[in-house]
Amino acid sequence: MSTTVAVTTWSLEQTSPSDLSPAHVPDSGSGIRIVRAEVPSPEFSRFLYTAVGGDVTWTDRLEWTYARWREFLERPGVETWVAYEHGTPAGYIELEPQPGGTVEITYFGLIAAFRGRRIGGHLLSCGTARAWDLAERWPEREPTRRVWVHTCSKDGPHALANYRRRGFRLFDTRTEDEPDVPAPGPWPGAGV
Template identity: 75%
Template sequence: MSITVTTWSLEQTSPADLRPAAEPGADITVVRAGVPSPEFSRFLYTAVGGDIRWTDRLSLRHQQWQEALAKPGTETWVAYDRGTPAGYVELEAQDEGAVEIVYFGLIPAFRGRRIGGHLLSYGTARAWDLAERWPGLAPTKRVWLHTCSKDGPHAMDNYLRRGFRLFDTKTSQEPEVETPGPWPGA
C-alpha cells in the first residue's frame, strides 16, 4: 500500500527574514549537544518522528550515525522542559554558505505548548551564525528545510510564521510503513 506525500521546500536568504516566536517560559531551555552521540540522536529522531513516519535514518548503523553527526558544521540543539528533552533541531552546513535544517520537531507530549516556534526560531538563528562556531566554514547565506504532508498539522504554519518562504513543491508516492517510535507501537 502506498500514500501520496507532498514535500515543500522553504528557505530564508537573509538573517533579517527570521521572525522569532515568543519564548515559552523560564522552564524551557535550548542547549547544543556538544558531543556527537548516535544513541542520543537516534533517541531524539525516533521520539520526535515515530508517530509521523520518519523512516529515512532507521536503517543506519551506528557508524553511519556517527559519521553524519561528526561532519563539520553539523549541530544538534535540544529543547528541554525542566531537564527533560522536548524536541530538537539538527543543522547541517552545505556548500556555498547553505545550512539545512535537516530535522526539527517535538516529542508528542510537548506539542501544542508553544515550544516549537521558540525552538525553530532558536535553531534558525544558530543556522545563521553557524560559521562563527566552525572556523573554515563560509558565512551562512541561506537557511533551508523541507517539510511534508506526513509532518504535524502545524509544521508549515510555524515555518511560514518564522519567515521561511516556499521555493519548491513535489508530490510522490511512498510505501506506507509502520515506524517504531521510541519503541514498537509508540
C-alpha cells in the first residue's frame, strides 16, 4: 500500500523588472561566479538536476532520455546559469521562455553543501535579471512581461523566503496529496 503526503505548492511572479530586489553581490574574494552554460549538454544538465534535487525529491525528469534532455535544452531561449564557488558547481537556475512574454524559472536550487551561505540569493537575482532581458538575445521574441516560478513544501527550507526577498509575489497556493516517495539522492542508490 502506498502512502501519500500533503504537498503545498506556491506560485509566485514578478510583472516588472523593477519588482526585482537583488541580493547582496558576494565580494570578489568569495570565489562565487555565475556563468551561463552556453553549450546544451544533457549530461551536465542532468548532473545539476540530480545533484541539486536529489535530497528534495525532484523526480519528474529522472526518466527523461538523452534525446528528451537535448530537445528541451535546444529550445530557443532556454538558458541554464550555474553558480560556482572556486570552480565547483554549487547550484543552477534554468529559464524557459513561454508564449506571451512570460519566462518560467523551471528549476532553481543549490547542492546541499552550498545551501545557507548566501549563494542562492545572488544566483536567483542574476537569473531573474536575465529572465527580464531574454528578448535581448532572442530578438524574434517579444519582451518579457512576466517572470514566474513555483516552489513547494518539499523544496529547501529557504526557497520560498528567498523568492519573496527577491520581489516575487504569491499568486496561487495549492495543497495536494502526492505519493510519498523517498528522496532519490544524487545518483541511483545513493540515498540521502
